[in-house]
Amino acid sequence: MTQKIGLAAALAFAVSGGAAWASGDAAAGERAFNQCVACHVVKNAAGDTLAGRNGRTGPNLYGVAGGPAGVAEGFRYSASLAAYGEAGNIWDEESFVAYVQDPTAYLREALGDNGARSAMSFRVRGDEDARNLYAYLQSLATE
Template sequence: MDLLSRGAALALAGLGLGAAPVAAQDIANGELQFGRQCVACHVVRDEDGRVLAGRNARTGPNLHGLEGRKLGSVEGFRYGDAITALGERGVEWNEERFVAYVMDPTAWLRAELDDRRARGKMAYRVRDAKDAADIYAYLTGLAPAESAEAQQ
């Protein structure tokens, strides 16, 4: 593991993002934070085309059925090379990955790929680990488990 990867791992561990997911998610706060921090770029649209959260934003991918979905796999969305490479390796979204990614997309991608030149297209960062975990809880609550499995 190179110095950058070790530094990212230590930073994530310091945020409580090491081995265990952030505890005590607050779905109501997740909805509030999604509206404040994510809605400008993301939408949550189900398989029937109903918008469950957000508007018609297209800067970022649809976040419906996120849990258990391979990274970089929303049909028709143009992802960056780094996140696509992780998806091709079979890496799937879970709470720990989501929280680490949204807090610093480029640093997380560099650490995961062990490539200091890897870059994320998402420039925005969620500053608080609790808010990030709450957003994840909110998003996963919008899609029943069978919905996420169907999208894999």
């Protein structure tokens, strides 16, 4: 089966650097990000903090939306997340949403390894919050 992509969708895809536009609400995601700031920061390549309080427990989330998994410079990932990233996986909306709701379960299923573990113990409670967080992180990548 083939699908036709409309001109607007194709332009949005091209402008976003190839990442599909998020289905969540970025403004709601900004509010939801308050639950992430204890561990995460969003800092661009120029060193400007766009969100968070310079949390150091988790990796910098700049460029996560649509970006490759497990590549934040200077961060030591769990062996399972490192393997997930080395396999060429990217954080598209669906994988991000599933991961943040249950990181260890997601990695176990994605890697086909019941022993896989994530270092992230926090779980986002709900699909809507997770989608909103993704939209917010995607919006910051354009700043």
